[in-house]
Amino acid sequence: MKYIQWGKWLFLILLTATNVRADDGYRLWLKYDLLKDVAKRQAYARSAQFIVVSGNSPVLKTAATELQAGLQGLTGKSVPIIANAGNRTGGIVLTVGADANLVDDGYRISKKGAAGNLIISGKTANGVLYGAFALLRKMQMLEPIETLSLTSNPRIRYRLLNHWDNANGTIERGYAGESLWKWYALPETIDPRYQDYARANASLGINGTVVNNVNATARFLTNEYLEKVAALAKAFRPYGIRVYLSIYFPAPKTIGGLSTADPLDPQVRKWWADKTKEIYKLIPDFGGFLVKANSEGEPGPQDYGRSHADGANMLAEALAPYDGIVMWRAFVYKADPNGDRFKAAHEEFMPYDGKFDKKVIVQVKNGPIDFQPREPFSPLFGAMTKTPLSVEFQITQEYLGFATHLVYEAPIFKECLEADTYVKGKGSTVAKVIDGSLHQYSMSAIAGVANTGSDRNWTGHPLAQANWYAFGRLAWDHTLTSEAIAGEWVKQTLTKEPQAVERITDMLMRSREIYVNYNTPLGLSRPWTGVHFAPEPWQNKSSRPDWTAIYYHRADSVGLGFDRTAKGSNALAQYAPEVRKMWGNPATCPLPYLLWFHHVPWTQKLSTGRTLWDELCTRFYTGADSVKWMQQQWAQVKPAVDPVLFADVAGRLETQHKEAIWWRDAWVLYLQPFARQPIPAPFKKPERSLEDVKRLVDIYQLR
Template identity: 50%
Template sequence: MKALARLALAAGLLLAAPAGAEDGYDLWLRMRAFPDATVLRHGDTATLRLAEAELRHGLAAPLPLVVTTAADPALAPLRLPFAGLGDEGYLVRPAMLGGRQVLVVAGNTDRGTLYGAFALIRHAATGGDIRTAALRSAPRLPLRMLDHWDNIDGTVERGYAGQSLWDWWTLPDHRNPRYADYARANASIGINGTVLNNVNAKADSLTAPYIAKAAALADVFRPWGIRVYLSARFSAPIELGGLKTADPRDPAVAAWWRTKADEIYRAIPDFGGFLVKANSEGQPGPRDYGASHADGANMLAAALAPHGGTVIWRAFVYAETDPTDRAKQAYEEFKPLDGTFAANVLVQVKNGAIDFQPREPFHPLFGAMPRTRVMAEFQITKEYLGFATHLAYLGPLFAETLRADTGRGKQRVADTLAGMAGVANIGRDRDWSGSTFNQANWYAFGRLAWDPSLAPDAIAREWAQQTFGTDPEVVDTVTAMMAGSREAVVDYTGALGLAHLMATGHHYGPGPWVKDLARPEWNPVYYHRADANGIGFDRTRTGSDAVDQYAPRVARRFADPRTTPERDLLWFHHLAWNRRMADGRTLWEDLVAHYDHGVAYVDGMAHQWATLRPHIDAERWQKTATFLAIQAREARWWRDASLAYWMSVNHLPLPPGVAAPAHDLAWYEAQRFPHAPGNPK
């Protein structure tokens, strides 16, 4: 062991902490301190001091490290290529400085330098040689943000990692050290913004006491390059200001928001701005007054503009006023407004047109609003992918959307974006995200927000190397498990384009039979349309015609079941149970095979993980093994309950050799889970 440690030191590699007591708190930043490391800092800002500390903590460098910025006169003779790096890009280069060989870590700003320090640590942790490190990168997207669905009472909507990380009761006085650790983890993957409170916002979040609490967090986050944002309740002028209206066209309403913005910026000079959920799921908004989303967003934007703030206006809207197809509503409301939003407005669009389902085709708004700044919203917390206990690596889900062809020239979804937001999976659990493997989704989101062209498998590998060490057996096994894990969840919850099949309210477990909820689009039967003749939602011109919201080339592909990718088939088409699929099986046989494949994949992950027991610390190994056992049980539950229901509708037998459900349909329908997590009442 000592020989290995000396070898690693000689090679200049980052050393992960040895196996032992390990609760996951250190995430992918499991380094040892090297007090003898030579790190020379040119300049004295809080952020440069952090970069210095990270390198001193994380690297046993075989040559001096120089932490600086492009403005450093000492760098001028080197003519380093800082052009094009912007405010956040970084450069790492070997160089001769002051007569000796050094490694320069720098950016145009100290924030870029900090990102460069973390990039060098990542490079070393994943097998790179520090002596020849030549790293250069700038973020593709300017805004890379986490949305916390945290409530001021400490609960987290759709959160599965315990209570809120923010202790609003003791803020602003007590600044828990975890706040800085949270900011550090985000900075290590390039996240530069965080929304502190739930999009289902309380007006209280905009009162003076809560502004002071947000300011305390902003002070902690600022040196790490992170700006804070607040979700704003649109009706706050009524609830806090005593006005009788929140109509964005009313001068008194606009004046109230200007005064509120001034108050916030006095406390938080670099406040990022407001995130707004309006006219969706009962939230107030401009349409309550006959005004448009642009009217509402632009009124708030005018209040923030003098301070450099941004309004992020969510396009997640649906209402009972459009009973034909919930998937169409966001496009119908926002597409006509293209070009009418103020320059400091971002329209935030979910990755798919329904609601963070295990798989959805990309949202038709991507690429359809060329005169509007658009950002993508993903869900890192796994509301529909097994909560905290199911292993589902979401890198492939994020990349699937980012790389989708919009049908407009060679434009991919990522090419249309000005930012990415991820609904956070972070809570007060010691391992931050409810399980070790959930940390990988936080990590993958940050890496892809920085560079959407990164390969999900490569991200999984670098995460595994930093999280578990560089033992090839461990890294190869972990990345193999992760590679197909999201697809397995799709298979056992609803393959071939099926969606929204979960139980009511808490969204835990299967409920494809649900049909008695007050609004049609709340019911799973609305989405699968299964009957004796077939299954799937017809979104072609013979149905809701949602396909025509896509660019013509994409619309033509989705309109024909022969050219629709089979993974999306039942999203766009209602097809006969006996339709022949590409593999020669009938649709029914193929659907059953997907359920069985999903269950088998989970069983395989459990077996793979068992082989790593000698190589993983006991605490993390045992928790993951326990969760895989839960996942295996629940995957079978999903499979059996779903097949029992489909057979009650199509009256078809299971293919030969396929195991029957463990119980009858009535048993599955009778299951109740009134206290499932993430659904505070």
């Protein structure tokens, strides 16, 4: 019996040894493992012999403990936290104080004297916390800190994640398991994961989170659920993160017992004022409300003949005594068979520009449709000049292959942020609109629809963690490049081996364009499907026209694409003249946006020298083939990354290749009868028929 027991333990020891490098992805980019570079490790240890904390705030204490844990992990040395340095040098001092060069969340890292202490300072404790994480990031990437001098201010004030999480634990458009929030166990049980979530966000400078779905239920405004939300707020507070709530506009009727939810009704206004007071009593640092109203069936002020401004301003009035804001979403469109959904948000909101309360930010999706693989920037960014606007990005991959396909989203975010609206002449970028600098607004915000879930690695696809990371880094500083952010993430999360870093960064940087090529090239608008992923360009039946595929791509015997020039829907008129000129002529329109704005003949010669049909085929086929290239790149980094993580990503890339061919075949087989052109050499006709592909889609939607 003893020998059997010993054999069992020996097996477990050997199993542990063989998996000593196993990485389940839980630690994200916060991996403070002992550095292999001995010289760097010793240099960091000399500069971090102790930590001094000047202050007692919970956030400042968090900064100290996070710094202590990180330093001990990276250097292997125990680092004490003390109250006063005295004459000691070679340590790190955390301090809060006035600094004319810093905004509230900004930080400064500087060395005091040649052999002095490293000072991390901020106007607020939050700033010091962000500075502590920034220092650890520098060390993770093996950058020198001995003479570090760095001042960093966030360019945007409110940097939020929007969780589309439901009370039943599901996540709308979530592909990484169930909700992080265990509503059934709150407020009594606080999952340790809540703190780890807060740590990850604070390390990026994210300072707010909307915990529930924009398709909201009034249940979250009941005392039962407000106590649960208050428990989350308590868990997040030491990391400088405020909670926000999505609200259900008719709540005064559904849970308040009123006969109306009319925003101009005095009883309704009082109900919201009382409810807001109740919230702040439970959550003193509550951030405010996010609202989806009169959109996709959600009720709103228009049900009572009132405007979006009426609804938003009522909530702003309720928030007036407190430090909270209203984020009113501009994702609003009607089921108009003769209209163009592209134009809807502009038509809905422009009449109210300048009529919103000073506590209101209008939250605009990056593009005019709905988080497509590639969209032109929303025309609202160049039109609403009297109202602060926030940009809403989607980090979760609703139209980007869910958690199966590798798509690094920083280029999507940057494409929008760097787009020039020309609203005040050249250089009037979307980034300058939303950070408030273009129109001199003090209130600015950016939101990302979160891709987190209950999966152990948080995001389903291990490499999708890079999208959460990229959003946070760009929310802090939108001037950072996609490539620099990718390199940071790879070094902190996967490997520091130079060739592997270069290969993985290259994969990430090319992944979005590869996906677009086999999915929606040349501005080909995305078909609508119930699952938002399966290829279904033939889909033409729905309760409303803009929920069909043919509404978007407009394929016919003449050509392909949606004419949005003056000869078509004239959506281009919503942009500045300089933008209209750039996109208005099919001969000069950049190819990525061509089919967004023009119905192009199949035989039209493009700037590539190919006809529209031949160029589409080239992109469909080379896009699918490029997934093979990603597989080859990934195979070459195998020795440098964790074996468990390697196998996970390798499997997903194999699935991605199959599904890329599926998309390619669906489009080519569907469009060819319209184009009446052969598939150009050297590409081969798909081995399956269109009916075969349709059956695959039917099976997929049964999942």
